[in-house]
């Protein structure tokens with residue numbers, strides 16, 4: 001696989017060609033700082049997560065295929081531009097991924113949205129298991145945006161991607177969008193599915209023994225939905 005290494009937070013982190021980290025502007029860092037702060041109240045956590053999801057969706061759209069489109073402008077001139085080439089479908093991994101659906105709908109109002117439910121076994125092995133899938137019948141002909149804000153070990157995402165591939169979606173038409181990723185998660189996914197793409201707002205250092213992202217932001221679903 002094609003990799004190189006970039007220094008980040010004192011740790012060498014593998015950077016894969018199919019992995020895009022959004023431009024780390026001061027604005028992105030400031031918004032992420034609010035989410036990472038354990039004292040941020042839920043209302044603000046939701047508000048700033050939603051802002052970051054909007055930015056992530058716009059960035060993700062830039063990775064989709066375009067084709068040439070020629071239009072006539074009000075000055076009777078021709079403009080050679082671009083248009084989106086493919087039909088889209090969002091697929092959220094329940095439950096945290098559902099928090100990203102409204103940002104997708106804001107920029108793509110008619111976008112179909114499917115759902116996948118994966119849960120980990122409680123036998124101490126924490127093996128991800130697929131429980132439920134509901135996606136459009138023609139998903140195999142769509143560009144799929146897989147939605148889950150936290151890419152930790154990559155276990156649930158791999159289970160969801162296997163399901164999408166089983167449903168006929170070509171690997172290269174899957175774009176996984178998340179807020180916070182780990183090198184371990186990125187590597188686990190892209191070493192298995194090297195033709196798909198991942199786009200993240202931030203890349204953290206590692207996982208702890210409980211598989212929480214460090215420094216991270218805690219349990220995203222609990223903080224976003226108020227179940228902590």
Ligand code: URA
Nearest residue numbers: 150212213218219220
């Ligand atoms: N999921 C979360 O919500 N947080 C983590 O740190 C890891 C997985």
